[in-house]
Amino acid sequence: MAVVYLNGRYVQAERAKVSAFDRGFSYGDGLFETIRAYAGWVFGLERHLARLKKGADQIGIPFEGDVGKWRQVMGELLRRNRLHGADASLRLTVTRGPDVLGSLLPPDAPPSPTLLLVARPLDAGIAERQQVGVGAVTVHWGSPFNPLQIKSLDYLYNMLAMTHAKREGAQEALFVGADGCVIEGTTSNLFLISQEILTTPHEGSGLLPGITREVVIELAKREGLIVREAPVPLDEALSADEAFLTGSLKEITPLISVDGGRIGTGSLGPVTRRLQKCYRAAVEEERARGIRGKS
């Protein structure tokens, strides 16, 4: 029965549990290394730990890449799994650890990282493939930003962007593509208003199609506003009359500046206010319908 090393203890694999609030689980907020052991010798350990330490420093997870300690732990884990005489693979995972009750930004308190080390026998097919070779296919993604435009757990870069925003005294970070057009915020979509025309980045930009974005587009059209889904160059945002962000929690929140440059009057504008009211009316309408049993 397999034994793993989890947060300083050797435990049976099926008893190895992490908090459901571990940020590795919630946001992909962590790193890993896969390392090969040759009959107990863990090759290139210094380099792997150095890379892991460098990445951890970059994203702000405390990690001490002590080679002596890890060589001892890895040797012990291989022995406990009777893999010290065999070709084996080791995977070392380091996450930011558990949150209190989960928000995208990590808590201000120092993280308490989760450390997981798993040893497995080496895949038996590797040696053969080293002799006969392998074939590859190619993957070309239109936008590598979020190729399938799904709300996946791969959220580390959203968290890093939001952390950057917070450090800069801002409340959101907008991702700008190689073409200089805004894609989306870390937890929001962007709308601009100029002369009663709403513009929002089109799906082809690589954005995650937000639910609130969808609702707002419908409501705005119902209100007689024109809605354009189109590429949005960053400077278009700065010259808009009004701008707002949408998200399920923030609903419709005015965006009053980007990189310190003021948008419009720098305050809640009339069209944004009107849409906020429509949005709340839509919530009430849905609730009334739902309570009448048509959910």
Next chain:
Amino acid sequence: MAVVYLNGRYVQAERAKVSAFDRGFSYGDGLFETIRAYAGWVFGLERHLARLKKGADQIGIPFEGDVGKWRQVMGELLRRNRLHGADASLRLTVTRGPDVLGSLLPPDAPPSPTLLLVARPLDAGIAERQQVGVGAVTVHWGSPFNPLQIKSLDYLYNMLAMTHAKREGAQEALFVGADGCVIEGTTSNLFLISQEILTTPHEGSGLLPGITREVVIELAKREGLIVREAPVPLDEALSADEAFLTGSLKEITPLISVDGGRIGTGSLGPVTRRLQKCYRAAVEEERARGIRGKS
């Protein structure tokens, strides 16, 4: 004390644990939705579940987005947390569930997804920000492929590419950038050999700098080979004399075809074989040094 819903049960937050082998934790192999509740009414639930279901279908995680069931569970969770009269946020997470002992490709067995629902009071600052507005900063990433070039847990797209390769009868998938140049494989780096010159994609391509890539570059130079780190157009790969992939587990594995097109003789070539031997010698050398206590 907060209660969450985990795999069909209501449990205390601090007792809510998932397997350390959950693929959500290992590879970001899952999806989530964040939804707002208005005094117990979960707004836009149909749309959120439809998006989640669509994403789950795209990545092959079984999920039934039954609105009636989830409305009941969400209502119950809000009540248990005394949030049914307040503004609240709900986060629903769906992962592919636990693996046996973790490989990038999901097991052939049908997944047993992990379902986690968490309710929290709505962040009190949201209402104020809806009145006064927020500022944003912009984030421009040279390559959105892996902006920090770190080995993070955001591995869903690597897994999807590898799954695609397997379906096509190949053993690896190579990511090709918008410029038509190869970046890396899902778990490997690429090297080409033509006239005793090794070429490998440069770090500026957005690749994760592999440990084995680094070792191979050093060994090849020591062997008197010329090593170029440069953009690698895909057709350059097809016209190479030899090609190989590097990775900590696969060491140096010949790449004999790409998208069905044969590379060189379609078999293990002489330079690749020579480097394989050097690599094993380097492992033995490091082990001998280590055993003499200089680790």
